[in-house]
Amino acid sequence: MxxxxxxxxxxxxxxxxxxxxxxxxxxxxxxxxxxxxxxxxxxxFYNRPLHVISGSGVHLRGADGADYLDCYNNVACVGHSNPHVRQAVADQLGRQNTHSRYLQDEVLDYAERLLATFPGAIDHVAFTNSGSESNDLALRMARVATGHMGVVVTQGAYHGITSLVSSVSPSFGTGLPLAPFLATVRVDDALHDADGLGDGTGDGADGAAASDAVWAVLGPRFNQAFDALEHGGYGVSCVLIDEVMSSDGILPGARGWIARLADAVHARGGLLISDEVQAGFGRMGGVMWGFQRHGAEADIVTMGKPMGNGIPVGGVAYRHPIGDAFAACTRYFNTFGGNPVSMRAAGAVLDEIERLGLVAHARDMGDRLARDLSEILEGHERFGGLRHAGLFLGIDVTDGADDGGAAQPDGAAARAIVNALRDDEHVLISSAGPGDAVLKVRPPLVFDDSDADRLLEAVRHICERGLFDR
Known part of the structure; x- marks a missing residue:
């Protein structure tokens, strides 16, 4: 809107x-x-903003005394008020929490664990306070490493709030000027139906065919964007991409096409920056990082929100020649980036992901939700389809056109559904994509079967009230 x-x-x-x-x-x-x-x-958020006073697991307690099922919050990825994270933070606060110009074990312990989750070529990491800072640093590193300035993003992308990063985030609209060195590529039309009702992780011939079909459309578009930047004198420093493409409408399908994109940007002398703020830490199910689903060769990986379960922390993992080039001509220093308290919180998050098997759980629970929600919604006129990867689901809401024309996204209907779930069912989701007409379901990774049952029952009630019908 x-x-x-x-x-x-x-x-x-x-x-x-x-x-x-x-x-x-x-x-x-x-x-x-x-x-x-x-x-x-x-x-x-919401027509009636929610006054929150406490939280536990996937539940938030409102000032009205009601229990709200949180089906949206990726920040508290291992659950609100997670006891293990809370204990780690309290313990470190009782020890010390000073800046990064001293030798400290906490940042090294975490850096070693984190880098072990990446392919071997990504072997160094710098720490920040947020995903926005991470993307800002990554763009600066790409400029130095490539000698170019041009950046390519998707048409509806959001990557953060710093001056540099907001200038390459078209989702802000026209209120903020976009950078002259930016080129955007539309992807929603090619990816919208790339995986039907599945999660886009098909193997073998079917998966390869989907990837081939998508790249046949998107490959020329990205190459046109590269051409435009080169003709403008900016060159190509990087493609910055969120593999789930949340702001474009939640488009995780056709696994493998981003590997083609990585090859294409490398051929132009640029880098692939994988923005894992939303896709990372197992969110997309079965793999730790979104770029791994595509078999893509990422050069820089940025992280933020879920990394510390609510404690501010972000990171930039990279191939060391990129960092060496940056360090040779400038420096990066962040007073709080990598502070011991944030490192202990982030380490506790990794503990919980491993202990609870949340990477596999996200895949299995996401598959269950996608299947059961599709069954409930099938046949309702405003249901335009569902896409998902792990515990990240997008549900299209349309006008259910009956005049022989194609159904169109209906942001007003989506908003009515979101607010009815909040007010009447005490279930929290939001919306995204063109016209804000895609319901965005993205719960903490500890979402379990009883939580799923409650969400599904709430959606049934919404359908019974006719909110998915004209």
Missing amino acids: KNAQGRKSVANGFDFSHGLEGLDADEAAVVRRRQKVLGTMGPL
Whole structure:
């Protein structure tokens, strides 16, 4: 959705311009307090913003006393208030938490564990405070390593909030100028139906055929983008890509096509930067990192949000020649990047991922949700299809056209569904993609069968009320 100035509002955002109509006394009082000190620059979710007072696992407790099933939050990937993470943080706070210019075991312990999850060519890591900082550093490194400035992203991409990174994030709309050295490529039309109702991880001939078909469409587009940057005098420094393409509408299908993209950008002297803020840490099921699903040769991998389960931490893993080139002419220093408390939190997250087998669990639970949700929604007029990889699902909401024309994305209908789930079922999801018409289901990785049962029952209720029908 865009306002009168063309700036894109946050998907499923509370509209401050409508005032406090429809809010109860508690909600209205907290919104007034927030506006007084924070203004309206920072968005809130839902028509009735949720006042959260505590959380545990995949559940959030509201100030209204209700238990809300969190089917959206990838930050607390191993669960809200995870005891193991909490204990690690408390223990380290009782020891020391100073800057990174001292020798410290905590950052080295974590760096060694983290790098062991990557292919051998990615052998060094730098730490930041967020995914935005990680992408900012990665872009700077790519410029130095390649000698070029041009960046290619997908048409609806979001990669962060720093000045540099926001300038290569088209999803912000026209309120922020895009960089002159940016080229964008549309991918949603080619990938929308690439995997039907599956997760796009087909093996053998079927998987190769899907990848071939997608690359037949997208290959020329990316090469045109590379040509444009070269003709403009910028050259090609990198393709920056989120393998789940959340902002483009959740498009994880046709496993393997990003390997072709890596080869294509390498042929132009550029790098593949894999933005794993949303796709990484097992989220996409069966593999730790999104680029691994595609068999792609990533040069730099960026990380953020779920890395510390809510404790601010980010990272940039890279092939060491890239870092050596950067270090030869400049330096990178971050006071809090790699601080001991964040490193202990991140280490505890890896502990839980390994202990609970969450990489395989994300695959199995995601497959179950995709299958059962498709069965419930099939036949309802506004259901336009479902795509998923692991515990990241996108459900298309359309206008259910009955005039002989093709059904179109319906952001208003999607918003009604999201808010009905929040208000009446106490289930939290959001929306994404063109027109904000794709329901975004992305729960913590510890989501279990009883949680799935509750989500499915909530969706049945929504269908019974006719929200998926014209």
